[in-house]
Amino acid sequence: MTNPDRAKQYLEVEHNLFQADPKNLLLEQGFTWLVRIFAFSTAGLLLWLSWIIFQDAEPAIAQFGSDFLLSQNWNVGELSFGAAPFIYGTVVSSTLALLIAVPIGLAVAIVTSENFLPVWVRSPLATLVELIAAIPSVIVGLWGIYVMIPVLQPLQLWLYKHLAWIPLFSTEPSGPSMLAAGVILAIVILPTISVISRDVLLAIPLELRNASMSLGATRWETIFKIILPASASGIVGATILALGRALGETMAVTMVIGNSAGINISLLEPAYSITSVLANEFAEALEKLHIGALMYLALILFVITLIVNLIAVLMVNIFTKKIN
Amino acid sequence: MIFFTPAFRLVVTTSLLTVAVTLGQGFTAITQALTLNGAGATFPKPLYDRYFAEFSKKYPDIQVNYEGIGSGGGIKQLIAGTVDFAASDAAMNDAEIDKVKQGVLMIPTAGGAVAVIYNLPGVSGLKLSHTVLPDIFSGKITRWNDPKIAADNPGVELPDERIKPVVRADGSGTSFIFTNHLSAINDDFKTQVGATKEPKWPGNPLKGKGNPGVAALVKQTAGSIGYVEAAYTKQTNLPAASVENQKGRFVAPSIAEANTALANIKFPANFRVFEGNPADGYPITGVTWLLVYKHYDSAEKTEAVKKLIQWCLNDGQKFNNGLGYTEIPASVAQEAIETVNSGISTP
Numbered sequence: 001m002t003n004p005d006r007a008k009q010y011l012e013v014e015h016n017l018f019q020a021d022p023k024n025l026l027l028e029q030g031f032t033w034l035v036r037i038f039a040f041s042t043a044g045l046l047l048w049l050s051w052i053i054f055q056d057a058e059p060a061i062a063q064f065g066s067d068f069l070l071s072q073n074w075n076v077g078e079l080s081f082g083a084a085p086f087i088y089g090t091v092v093s094s095t096l097a098l099l100i101a102v103p104i105g106l107a108v109a110i111v112t113s114e115n116f117l118p119v120w121v122r123s124p125l126a127t128l129v130e131l132i133a134a135i136p137s138v139i140v141g142l143w144g145i146y147v148m149i150p151v152l153q154p155l156q157l158w159l160y161k162h163l164a165w166i167p168l169f170s171t172e173p174s175g176p177s178m179l180a181a182g183v184i185l186a187i188v189i190l191p192t193i194s195v196i197s198r199d200v201l202l203a204i205p206l207e208l209r210n211a212s213m214s215l216g217a218t219r220w221e222t223i224f225k226i227i228l229p230a231s232a233s234g235i236v237g238a239t240i241l242a243l244g245r246a247l248g249e250t251m252a253v254t255m256v257i258g259n260s261a262g263i264n265i266s267l268l269e270p271a272y273s274i275t276s277v278l279a280n281e282f283a284e285a286l287e288k289l290h291i292g293a294l295m296y297l298a299l300i301l302f303v304i305t306l307i308v309n310l311i312a313v314l315m316v317n318i319f320t321k322k323i324n
Numbered sequence: 325m326i327f328f329t330p331a332f333r334l335v336v337t338t339s340l341l342t343v344a345v346t347l348g349q350g351f352t353a354i355t356q357a358l359t360l361n362g363a364g365a366t367f368p369k370p371l372y373d374r375y376f377a378e379f380s381k382k383y384p385d386i387q388v389n390y391e392g393i394g395s396g397g398g399i400k401q402l403i404a405g406t407v408d409f410a411a412s413d414a415a416m417n418d419a420e421i422d423k424v425k426q427g428v429l430m431i432p433t434a435g436g437a438v439a440v441i442y443n444l445p446g447v448s449g450l451k452l453s454h455t456v457l458p459d460i461f462s463g464k465i466t467r468w469n470d471p472k473i474a475a476d477n478p479g480v481e482l483p484d485e486r487i488k489p490v491v492r493a494d495g496s497g498t499s500f501i502f503t504n505h506l507s508a509i510n511d512d513f514k515t516q517v518g519a520t521k522e523p524k525w526p527g528n529p530l531k532g533k534g535n536p537g538v539a540a541l542v543k544q545t546a547g548s549i550g551y552v553e554a555a556y557t558k559q560t561n562l563p564a565a566s567v568e569n570q571k572g573r574f575v576a577p578s579i580a581e582a583n584t585a586l587a588n589i590k591f592p593a594n595f596r597v598f599e600g601n602p603a604d605g606y607p608i609t610g611v612t613w614l615l616v617y618k619h620y621d622s623a624e625k626t627e628a629v630k631k632l633i634q635w636c637l638n639d640g641q642k643f644n645n646g647l648g649y650t651e652i653p654a655s656v657a658q659e660a661i662e663t664v665n666s667g668i669s670t671p
Contacts, residue, residue: 076495076522145540174488175545176530255540259493259531270530276493280533284396284495284521286420 050302057299060292068296074261076281081293083300085261089178089271090301093253094246096182096267097189102239104186105193110223112194113201126198133191141255144184149175149256152183156268173268176258181271184252189242196241200234201227233319240312247305250275274301357384358628363391364398364411365497366534367553368434368612371647372411375433375640379632382639386628395497396521402428402615409629410615413497414521415596427618429667430595431660433636435586435650437554437577438501438608439564443542444468444483450565451476451574457567458510460549461489462517463527468547476574483547490541490550493531495522501610502551508600509607519600551608554582555648569607581606582650591656595663609650616668623670633664 060068064081071082111117112126156173163169173179204227212222228235258270259280274297285291362372369392376388390411393401398410403423413436421428440457442450452460453476459465465472469482492499504519517523530545532538535552539560542550549565554577557564566574575581585605589597601607616633620626637657644651652660 075524077518077520077524145544149544172486174486174530174548176541254493254533255537259533260528262528270528280493280531281495281522284394286396286400286495 050299053295053298053302057292057295059288060296063289063292064296068293069300072261072263074277076287076290079287079289081289081296083274083293083297085263086272086274086277086297087300087304088263089181089257089273090247090275090304092267093178093181093185093257093271093273094243096178097185097246098239098243100182100186101190101193101242105190105238105242106197106235108190108194109197109201113198114219114223116219126195129191129194131191132187133195137188137249138251140184140188141252144180144252144256145176148184149180152180156180160268167265168267171264171266171269174258174270176256176270177268178257178264178271179267181253181257181273182267184256185246185249188249188252189246192242192245193238196238197231197235200231200238203234204230232322233316236315236319237312240308240315243308244305247301247308248275250279254279274298357387358624359387359389360408360625360628360632361389361391362398362409362411362614363393363401363407364615365395365413365612366392367395367413367436367497368411368649370555371434371644371649374643374647375636378640378643379635382635383628383631386631388632394494395500396495398615402617408620408625409617409632411612412615413610413612414500415598415611415613416615424617426620429616429618429664430613431616431633431637431664432591432595432597432611432652432656433614433640434644434652435582435609435611436501436648437579437582437585437606437650438498438505438551438610439554439557439577440549440551440567440608441539441542441557441560441562441564442549443546443562444485445546447480447482448563449477450480450563451568452565453568453574454509458506458513460487461491461506461525461529462513463489463525463529476568485547488545488548489525489527489529490538490545490548491523491525491529491531492538493533496534497521497610497612498535498551498553499523502608504598504600504610505608506600519598558648567607569605570601570603575606577606577608579645579648579650582609583645585609586611586650587653591659593663595656595660611652612649616664618667619669619671621670626668626670629668630664634661637661 060081064071068081068083069087070084072084073080073082074085075081108125108129112122112129117125153173153175156177156179159169160171160173208226208230209222212226217225253273254276257273257276259272259276260270261272261277262269264271278294278298281290282294285294369390372390376390380387395412395414398407398412399416399420401407402410403420405425415430416428440452444450452473456465456472456476459472466487467484468487469484474480474482500519500521503513503517503523507514507517507519516526530541530548532541532550535556538550539552539556539562542548543560543562554564557577564577566576569575582605585602585607586609588603588605589599589611591597595613597611602609614633614636616629620629637652637660641651641657
């Protein structure tokens, strides 16, 4: 039977059902409307949310305008605010996290989707990596302060001692730093990248692999030249999703980034992210302008994530077209 | 149809029942007891939790809830009128008082010391004089083996390490008490930073959220120095520095010394004190206030608030020392009770 035939058959069955009992028709229609209302109110919620944020940000937007984006000054006492250190901290720590998490996440995905390890090793491995996603970020943050930073500190000192001529490692580390934030974010987003990439890799048709193998390609040639390019759109999607998570992550970052508002090229220096300053200062913000500045920051973060998502959609489209 | 499956019916019945039971309980609770809701400073939160638990034992018909959201948050809620009372470690300024339509009374309930904790492996009994402490936090003294620090600490081997100050990331009454003291002893600090809940620290120090955040950072970072409410020094096992007081004595943060400091502070009629350097005792000592409205819409609530304040300043005070806070001097407490009894009314 072809597909249209089957659809027609279903419609007929449904039609008969309604004829049999008019009460069903009413319920069916009511249910349809209920679902529609839920769907639209979710979209409405987003618009409402943005409107509220924009309204609260208004005093700061009126006062500082676009200078806000470039100014480095954040002084609550004098009510003068600038977003540059926070935008810098958010973007750099997230990028750092991607640099660390993408190769590791891909490695996990490849190892757990290929068959060169026995199943009893592969499947617990995949489950364990997935479990990282289940840890509340506040716990990850506490682990970051008490376990990760003491472990990372000797490495940071080593980088400073031996590679201080590279600007990225040019300041004496004090523990919490941009690097620590990048590492903790990498841990948080690792499961997102590896789990989605693994599913994408598993979905690659077997014919592609067989064809490559039968042409004499080795396993790694097949992986790098056939499987990975074929799944590029999915992997890019996973990466962007992870980037979104990294940009919005709050508690884990707040605990290890050092919360120090300044722009410094050195990754060993403490920094500050948009989400951290919101978490730290919102409860205590009294002045309209202070609240406005924080809301303005929230709006900026909103726009950054929006842009990231748009880029993601575009890139996934491009890659899908290339493959086809 | 899903609507007629037994599972669906079960779900609906159970949820309806749950809703009914939860709401029902809420309603009965409201009819039985009067609830006072408060929010504010985290600094006296352990003390207030104890106060309100004991208070409810004595007056079972009054239920007091307190949420530790920070001094600034408490004042914000008080102005918005979403709480019955608030608490703050920083006295409200005139502009803030003007914003409270119902009028506000500030009642001191306890005092507390802010300890300067440090993490220097091998160094204990650090002493910090009037010249050194403000300079460390304004970034003028940057290394531990600075001759100025060494002069206060003869015989102590100070490492050649960078000093890493740790401060609060959030607005905080603890920051106010600390900067209030630094401003009182150093004019440069006063003009550069000033006494405020949200200081703009020179030199971008490390910042932790809340007392626990600062304590954790200091504990993890060798060469760091920070300030926390004195109770947190016990929790983290970090040494606290002895600080020079007005008499030139180096004093460690203890309840006895903080009590002495408080006894040396003169309270004006509205109990608002900004004393940053008491004549004797541990100098970085602050007062924490309960903020109550002058007018409540119901007579019951007015009575409940009066009872609460009376209880806190009489029976409650004996819990202060045990929890690491200082007592309010008895004469000040009596004055405060009188102020509340005559000052709060139902319009």
